[in-house]
Amino acid sequence: MVLTVTPLAYAIANSGPELVDQHCSGCHVAREGENSWSRISQQRKTPEGWEMTIARMGIMHGVEVPPADRRALVKYLADTRGLAPEESAAERALIERRLNRVEEFDHPTFQEMCARCHTGGRAMLQRRPEAEWDKLVHFHVGQFQTLEFQAMARDRDWFGLARSEIVPWLAEQLPLESEAWSNWQEVSPRQPEGTWQMWGNWPGQGRFVADVAVTPETGRDRYRLEVSGEFLDGRPLLGEGRAVVYTGYEWRASLTLNGHEFKQVLDMSEETAHGRIFDDADEAYGMQVTMQPADAVSGVAATLPTALKAGQSQRLVVMGSGLENGEITLGDGIEVEEVVERSDTRVTLQVNVADHVAPGWLPLTVGEHRQDELLVAYDEVDYLQIEPELAVARVGSPETPAVSGVFQAIGYLKSPDGGEDIALGDVPVTWSVQPWDEIAEHDGDVQYAGVMDKATGIFAPSGAGPNPDRKYDANNVGNLRVIADVEGQATAVQDDAHLIVTVQRWNNPPLR
Ligand code: HEC
Ligand code: HEC
The missing domain is CATH 2.40.128.120 (Quinohemoprotein amine dehydrogenase alpha subunit, domain 2)
Structure with missing residues (x-):
C-alpha cells in the first residue's frame, strides 16, 4: 500500500504527531491516548534506529516520505522515543561507527542466533516490551524467509529458540519503560549555542x-x-x-x-x-x-600531546578554562621556553625537555590549577600496542569507495614502582606490512592488496578485482600482518596487528 498525500495537507502538516498521522497512521492505527500509534509507541531507539525503520517502511511496505518530512519524523521520534544516555553508553562505538571491534554478550547463543547478520549492538540500542521483541522475531522470518535455512539456523529450531530464549532475555534487560528514560525526560535538552x-x-x-x-x-x-x-x-x-x-x-x-x-x-x-x-x-x-x-568549570582538561620526549624542544598546548593567569610550571627537567599564546581556554607553549628528565607523570600547574596525572615525560617507549588489533579494510570501486586500514601505535611506560603502566598516546613509529601466513605469502597479498604509508599507518586498499595477474583472477584481497617499529630509540620496540583486506560491502546502514 502506498499512501498519497495532497499538496495542501503536506503544506499544513508539519508537527511531529501530525507527520506520524499523515505518513504512518494509515497502517499504524492510533491507540488509546494522544500521540500514540500501534508498534511505533511501543519502541524506543536512536535517531539512526528510527531512520532505518522508516527506510524499511519505504523498501518493504512502499511508504514514501519526502526527505524534509523524514528528517522531521526522525527528530520527533528520537526526541520522544529515544534512549537515555545510560542506555546508549555501552554501544557508543557502534553509533560512532568504530567497526573494528569484536562484540561480546552475556548470553550463550545470542551471537549465533542474532549477531551474525548484523551487530548485536543493533538490538542493544533498542527498548521494547516482550510482545514487541516477539514481533521482531516474526518480522525477521516473515521478511527474510531464507533465514531458517542458513548456517546456524537449519541445525536448530531457530524460530522456536528465538522466541523462547532470546525474546525473554532481551525483554528483561532492554525494557520499554526504565528509570533512566523517565529521569532523562525531566532533564532539559542541551542548548549547544x-x-x-x-x-x-x-x-x-x-x-x-x-x-x-x-x-x-x-x-x-x-x-x-x-x-x-x-x-x-x-x-x-x-x-x-x-x-x-x-x-x-x-x-x-x-x-x-x-x-x-x-x-x-x-x-x-x-x-x-x-x-x-x-x-x-x-x-x-x-x-x-x-x-x-568555553565556560566549562575551570581547570586544566587536557594537553596536546599527552607525553613529552626527553631531549627535545616541542610545542605543548594546554586546554581547559580559567587558564589566563598565574604561573605555569611542569616539574623538574621541563623548561618553558616561550608562551606562544594564552587565553582563558588555551595556553600554547614551547617547552624544552632535558635529556635526563625522570620518566613518569609531570606535575602540571597553571595558576591555581594543578593536574598530576595528565602529562607524562618519557625517554624510551617500553612497549607498544597497535590499535585496532584486528582491522578489516575493503577494496574500492566507483560505486563503493575503499575502506582504509587506519592504525595507531600507542606507546606505554612500565610503571617503575609496580603501579599501573602509563599510556603515552600515539608515538612516532615506522609502519610496514608482511604476509600474515604462508598462503598470503604464496599468493602475493602484500603486492596486490594495497599500500601501507610507512609514516602515517594508513593502509590504502587497491581497486576491486578480478585481477587477471592473480591466481584464478582473484580479487585484490589480502591477509596481512601490520608492523610498527618505534623510531629514534636505542632499544628496539615493536608490535604487530592483523589486517584483512576484503571485498566491498554493498549494504551500509548507519547501524551495522
Ligand atoms: C503501508 C503500511 C505501513 C505504513 C504506512 C507504515 N508502516 Fe510501519 N509497519 C508496517 C508493517 C506491515 C510492519 C510490520 C512488518 C515490519 O516490521 O516490517 C510495520 C512495522 C513497523 C514498526 C515495528 C518495526 C520493528 O522493528 O518491530 C515500526 C516502529 C514502524 N512500522 C514505524 C512506522 C513509521 C514511523 C511509519 C511512518 C513513517 C510507518 N511505520 C508507516 C506497515 C506500514
Ligand atoms: C538472516 C540475517 C538476520 C538474523 C539471523 C537476524 N537479523 Fe535482525 N535484521 C536483519 C536485517 C536484514 C534487518 C534490517 C531490515 C531493514 O531494516 O531493512 C534486521 C533488523 C533488525 C533490527 C532493527 C529493526 C527495526 O526496524 O528497528 C533489530 C533490532 C534486529 N534486527 C534484531 C535481531 C535479533 C534480536 C535477532 C535474533 C533473534 C536478529 N535480529 C537476527 C537480519 C537478521
Missing part, C-alpha cells in the same frame, strides 16, 4: 585544537558551526558545518574540515562532549574528539 573548544588527532595530519562557534539557524531545529584552529605544527584547521541535537544529547553534524567532508557524532549529556569525526564513505578514517564549552 556558544563557543566550544575541540581537540583530537587526525590520522596522517596530526593533533589539533580548534574553536567551534555554534549558532542556531533561525526557524529550524538545527545549528551552524564555524571551526577555526590549528595543528600543533601551526598549519591552519578551518571548517564549517551543520548539526542537529536529538533526544537532548545526541549531536549529529555534517562538517567540512580543510576541504574534507566528515560526519560527527557526540554524546552531549555531560558538560564535556565526547565522540568521533569520521568519513561517511570510509568509516575507518576518523578520529576521537572532545568538545568542551
Whole structure:
C-alpha cells in the first residue's frame, strides 16, 4: 500500500504527531491516548534506529516520505522515543561507527542466533516490551524467509529458540519503560549555542585544537558551526558545518574540515562532549574528539600531546578554562621556553625537555590549577600496542569507495614502582606490512592488496578485482600482518596487528 498525500495537507502538516498521522497512521492505527500509534509507541531507539525503520517502511511496505518530512519524523521520534544516555553508553562505538571491534554478550547463543547478520549492538540500542521483541522475531522470518535455512539456523529450531530464549532475555534487560528514560525526560535538552573548544588527532595530519562557534539557524531545529584552529605544527584547521541535537544529547553534524567532508557524532549529556569525526564513505578514517564549552568549570582538561620526549624542544598546548593567569610550571627537567599564546581556554607553549628528565607523570600547574596525572615525560617507549588489533579494510570501486586500514601505535611506560603502566598516546613509529601466513605469502597479498604509508599507518586498499595477474583472477584481497617499529630509540620496540583486506560491502546502514 502506498499512501498519497495532497499538496495542501503536506503544506499544513508539519508537527511531529501530525507527520506520524499523515505518513504512518494509515497502517499504524492510533491507540488509546494522544500521540500514540500501534508498534511505533511501543519502541524506543536512536535517531539512526528510527531512520532505518522508516527506510524499511519505504523498501518493504512502499511508504514514501519526502526527505524534509523524514528528517522531521526522525527528530520527533528520537526526541520522544529515544534512549537515555545510560542506555546508549555501552554501544557508543557502534553509533560512532568504530567497526573494528569484536562484540561480546552475556548470553550463550545470542551471537549465533542474532549477531551474525548484523551487530548485536543493533538490538542493544533498542527498548521494547516482550510482545514487541516477539514481533521482531516474526518480522525477521516473515521478511527474510531464507533465514531458517542458513548456517546456524537449519541445525536448530531457530524460530522456536528465538522466541523462547532470546525474546525473554532481551525483554528483561532492554525494557520499554526504565528509570533512566523517565529521569532523562525531566532533564532539559542541551542548548549547544556558544563557543566550544575541540581537540583530537587526525590520522596522517596530526593533533589539533580548534574553536567551534555554534549558532542556531533561525526557524529550524538545527545549528551552524564555524571551526577555526590549528595543528600543533601551526598549519591552519578551518571548517564549517551543520548539526542537529536529538533526544537532548545526541549531536549529529555534517562538517567540512580543510576541504574534507566528515560526519560527527557526540554524546552531549555531560558538560564535556565526547565522540568521533569520521568519513561517511570510509568509516575507518576518523578520529576521537572532545568538545568542551568555553565556560566549562575551570581547570586544566587536557594537553596536546599527552607525553613529552626527553631531549627535545616541542610545542605543548594546554586546554581547559580559567587558564589566563598565574604561573605555569611542569616539574623538574621541563623548561618553558616561550608562551606562544594564552587565553582563558588555551595556553600554547614551547617547552624544552632535558635529556635526563625522570620518566613518569609531570606535575602540571597553571595558576591555581594543578593536574598530576595528565602529562607524562618519557625517554624510551617500553612497549607498544597497535590499535585496532584486528582491522578489516575493503577494496574500492566507483560505486563503493575503499575502506582504509587506519592504525595507531600507542606507546606505554612500565610503571617503575609496580603501579599501573602509563599510556603515552600515539608515538612516532615506522609502519610496514608482511604476509600474515604462508598462503598470503604464496599468493602475493602484500603486492596486490594495497599500500601501507610507512609514516602515517594508513593502509590504502587497491581497486576491486578480478585481477587477471592473480591466481584464478582473484580479487585484490589480502591477509596481512601490520608492523610498527618505534623510531629514534636505542632499544628496539615493536608490535604487530592483523589486517584483512576484503571485498566491498554493498549494504551500509548507519547501524551495522
Ligand atoms: C503501508 C503500511 C505501513 C505504513 C504506512 C507504515 N508502516 Fe510501519 N509497519 C508496517 C508493517 C506491515 C510492519 C510490520 C512488518 C515490519 O516490521 O516490517 C510495520 C512495522 C513497523 C514498526 C515495528 C518495526 C520493528 O522493528 O518491530 C515500526 C516502529 C514502524 N512500522 C514505524 C512506522 C513509521 C514511523 C511509519 C511512518 C513513517 C510507518 N511505520 C508507516 C506497515 C506500514
Ligand atoms: C538472516 C540475517 C538476520 C538474523 C539471523 C537476524 N537479523 Fe535482525 N535484521 C536483519 C536485517 C536484514 C534487518 C534490517 C531490515 C531493514 O531494516 O531493512 C534486521 C533488523 C533488525 C533490527 C532493527 C529493526 C527495526 O526496524 O528497528 C533489530 C533490532 C534486529 N534486527 C534484531 C535481531 C535479533 C534480536 C535477532 C535474533 C533473534 C536478529 N535480529 C537476527 C537480519 C537478521
